[in-house]
Amino acid sequence: MPxxxxxxxxxxxxxxxxxxxxxxxxxDHGVETKRFHVRDGAGLRMWMRVGGHVxxxxxxxxxxxRHRADELGIRHVLQGSGDKLSDFRxxxxxxxxKASEAAMVGDDLPDLPIMQMCGYPMAVxxxxxxxxxxxxxxxxxxxxxxxxxxxxxxxxxxRKLLDEARRTFG
Numbered sequence: 001m002p003x004x005x006x007x008x009x010x011x012x013x014x015x016x017x018x019x020x021x022x023x024x025x026x027x028d029h030g031v032e033t034k035r036f037h038v039r040d041g042a043g044l045r046m047w048m049r050v051g052g053h054v055x056x057x058x059x060x061x062x063x064x065x066r067h068r069a070d071e072l073g074i075r076h077v078l079q080g081s082g083d084k085l086s087d088f089r090x091x092x093x094x095x096x097x098k099a100s101e102a103a104m105v106g107d108d109l110p111d112l113p114i115m116q117m118c119g120y121p122m123a124v125x126x127x128x129x130x131x132x133x134x135x136x137x138x139x140x141x142x143x144x145x146x147x148x149x150x151x152x153x154x155x156x157x158x159r160k161l162l163d164e165a166r167r168t169f170g
Contacts, residue, residue: 021144
Protein backbone atom coordinates (compact mmCIF):
# COMPACT_ATOMS: atom_id res chain seq x y z
CA MET A 1 0.00 0.00 0.00
CA PRO A 2 1.52 3.39 -0.96
CA UNK A 3 2.34 5.99 1.63
CA UNK A 4 -0.41 8.59 1.95
CA UNK A 5 1.99 11.35 0.86
CA UNK A 6 2.49 9.57 -2.48
CA UNK A 7 -1.21 9.93 -3.31
CA UNK A 8 -1.42 13.70 -2.84
CA UNK A 9 -2.67 15.56 -5.92
CA UNK A 10 -4.16 18.60 -4.18
CA UNK A 11 -2.27 20.80 -1.74
CA UNK A 12 -4.53 22.98 0.41
CA UNK A 13 -3.05 25.83 2.40
CA UNK A 14 -4.30 28.16 5.05
CA UNK A 15 -2.91 31.65 4.48
CA UNK A 16 -2.34 33.54 7.74
CA UNK A 17 0.23 31.64 9.77
CA UNK A 18 1.10 29.25 6.92
CA UNK A 19 1.88 31.32 3.81
CA UNK A 20 2.47 34.34 6.07
CA UNK A 21 3.97 34.69 9.52
CA UNK A 22 0.51 35.31 10.93
CA UNK A 23 1.12 38.99 11.60
CA UNK A 24 -1.46 41.50 10.45
CA UNK A 25 0.21 44.65 9.18
CA UNK A 26 -2.13 47.64 9.08
CA UNK A 27 -0.86 51.08 8.08
CA ASP A 28 -2.14 54.49 9.22
CA HIS A 29 -4.74 54.44 6.43
CA GLY A 30 -6.15 51.06 7.50
CA VAL A 31 -4.55 49.23 4.61
CA GLU A 32 -3.64 45.66 5.50
CA THR A 33 -0.57 44.07 3.96
CA LYS A 34 0.93 40.61 4.20
CA ARG A 35 4.47 39.28 3.96
CA PHE A 36 5.01 36.22 1.76
CA HIS A 37 8.23 34.21 1.45
CA VAL A 38 9.68 33.97 -2.06
CA ARG A 39 10.80 30.35 -1.57
CA ASP A 40 7.23 29.32 -0.78
CA GLY A 41 6.23 30.82 -4.11
CA ALA A 42 8.99 28.93 -5.92
CA GLY A 43 7.86 25.72 -4.23
CA LEU A 44 4.26 26.30 -5.27
CA ARG A 45 5.38 26.81 -8.86
CA MET A 46 7.37 23.55 -8.72
CA TRP A 47 4.32 21.68 -7.37
CA MET A 48 2.06 23.03 -10.10
CA ARG A 49 4.62 22.46 -12.88
CA VAL A 50 4.60 18.72 -12.15
CA GLY A 51 0.80 18.61 -12.24
CA GLY A 52 -0.20 19.30 -8.64
CA HIS A 53 -3.26 21.37 -7.74
CA VAL A 54 -3.09 24.15 -5.14
CA UNK A 55 -5.91 25.73 -3.16
CA UNK A 56 -5.83 28.53 -0.63
CA UNK A 57 -8.59 28.22 1.96
CA UNK A 58 -8.74 31.10 4.42
CA UNK A 59 -11.26 32.65 6.74
CA UNK A 60 -10.01 36.16 6.03
CA UNK A 61 -10.42 38.25 2.88
CA UNK A 62 -7.89 40.53 1.30
CA UNK A 63 -6.51 41.71 -1.99
CA UNK A 64 -2.93 40.82 -0.98
CA UNK A 65 -3.89 37.13 -1.09
CA ARG A 66 -5.61 37.55 -4.46
CA HIS A 67 -2.60 39.38 -5.91
CA ARG A 68 -0.14 36.75 -4.67
CA ALA A 69 -2.32 33.89 -5.93
CA ASP A 70 -2.64 35.54 -9.35
CA GLU A 71 1.11 36.10 -9.52
CA LEU A 72 1.74 32.41 -8.80
CA GLY A 73 -1.06 31.08 -11.00
CA ILE A 74 -3.11 29.62 -8.14
CA ARG A 75 -6.64 29.24 -9.46
CA HIS A 76 -8.45 27.91 -6.40
CA VAL A 77 -8.65 30.72 -3.84
CA LEU A 78 -11.39 30.45 -1.24
CA GLN A 79 -11.36 33.58 0.91
CA GLY A 80 -13.78 34.50 3.66
CA SER A 81 -14.50 30.84 4.30
CA GLY A 82 -16.94 30.45 7.16
CA ASP A 83 -16.87 26.67 6.80
CA LYS A 84 -13.51 25.45 5.56
CA LEU A 85 -14.58 21.81 5.56
CA SER A 86 -17.58 22.49 3.33
CA ASP A 87 -15.41 24.51 0.97
CA PHE A 88 -12.86 21.68 0.93
CA ARG A 89 -15.55 19.14 0.05
CA UNK A 90 -16.81 21.36 -2.75
CA UNK A 91 -13.30 21.74 -4.12
CA UNK A 92 -12.76 17.98 -4.09
CA UNK A 93 -15.99 17.49 -6.00
CA UNK A 94 -15.05 20.21 -8.51
CA UNK A 95 -11.64 18.61 -9.13
CA UNK A 96 -12.94 15.04 -9.10
CA UNK A 97 -10.58 14.05 -6.28
CA LYS A 98 -10.95 12.06 -3.07
CA ALA A 99 -10.02 13.44 0.35
CA SER A 100 -7.27 10.80 0.49
CA GLU A 101 -5.63 12.58 -2.48
CA ALA A 102 -5.37 15.89 -0.63
CA ALA A 103 -2.94 17.40 1.85
CA MET A 104 -3.62 20.37 4.10
CA VAL A 105 -1.00 22.60 5.71
CA GLY A 106 -2.44 24.32 8.75
CA ASP A 107 -1.45 26.23 11.84
CA ASP A 108 -4.56 26.88 13.93
CA LEU A 109 -7.85 25.39 15.09
CA PRO A 110 -9.97 26.42 12.05
CA ASP A 111 -7.71 24.16 9.93
CA LEU A 112 -8.40 21.02 11.99
CA PRO A 113 -11.58 19.84 10.22
CA ILE A 114 -9.81 19.66 6.85
CA MET A 115 -6.69 18.18 8.42
CA GLN A 116 -8.78 15.44 10.03
CA MET A 117 -10.50 14.60 6.73
CA CYS A 118 -7.66 14.87 4.22
CA GLY A 119 -5.27 12.07 3.38
CA TYR A 120 -2.12 13.84 4.51
CA PRO A 121 -2.34 16.56 7.19
CA MET A 122 0.71 18.78 7.68
CA ALA A 123 1.52 21.57 10.11
CA VAL A 124 3.99 24.43 10.29
CA UNK A 125 6.40 24.23 13.21
CA UNK A 126 4.76 27.08 15.13
CA UNK A 127 1.23 25.66 14.79
CA UNK A 128 -0.90 25.27 17.90
CA UNK A 129 -0.41 21.93 19.72
CA UNK A 130 -3.77 20.52 18.58
CA UNK A 131 -2.79 20.99 14.91
CA UNK A 132 0.70 19.56 15.35
CA UNK A 133 -0.85 16.53 17.10
CA UNK A 134 -2.89 15.48 14.04
CA UNK A 135 -0.17 16.28 11.48
CA UNK A 136 1.66 13.47 9.69
CA UNK A 137 4.46 15.94 8.86
CA UNK A 138 5.54 19.04 10.78
CA UNK A 139 7.90 21.49 9.13
CA UNK A 140 11.08 22.71 10.75
CA UNK A 141 10.44 26.26 9.54
CA UNK A 142 7.64 28.41 10.95
CA UNK A 143 4.77 29.72 8.85
CA UNK A 144 5.69 32.52 6.45
CA UNK A 145 9.39 31.59 6.54
CA UNK A 146 9.66 28.84 3.93
CA UNK A 147 7.50 26.22 5.66
CA UNK A 148 5.32 25.74 2.57
CA UNK A 149 8.39 25.08 0.40
CA UNK A 150 9.55 22.52 2.97
CA UNK A 151 6.14 20.79 2.94
CA UNK A 152 6.09 20.76 -0.87
CA UNK A 153 9.57 19.26 -1.10
CA UNK A 154 8.48 16.58 1.39
CA UNK A 155 5.50 15.70 -0.82
CA UNK A 156 7.55 15.80 -4.02
CA UNK A 157 10.14 13.51 -2.47
CA UNK A 158 7.42 11.04 -1.48
CA ARG A 159 6.05 11.12 -5.04
CA LYS A 160 9.58 10.75 -6.46
CA LEU A 161 9.12 14.03 -8.35
CA LEU A 162 11.53 16.31 -6.49
CA ASP A 163 14.34 16.12 -9.05
CA GLU A 164 11.91 16.64 -11.93
CA ALA A 165 10.30 19.61 -10.15
CA ARG A 166 13.70 21.20 -9.47
CA ARG A 167 14.62 20.85 -13.16
CA THR A 168 11.63 23.06 -14.06
CA PHE A 169 13.78 25.99 -12.91
CA GLY A 170 16.78 25.02 -15.08
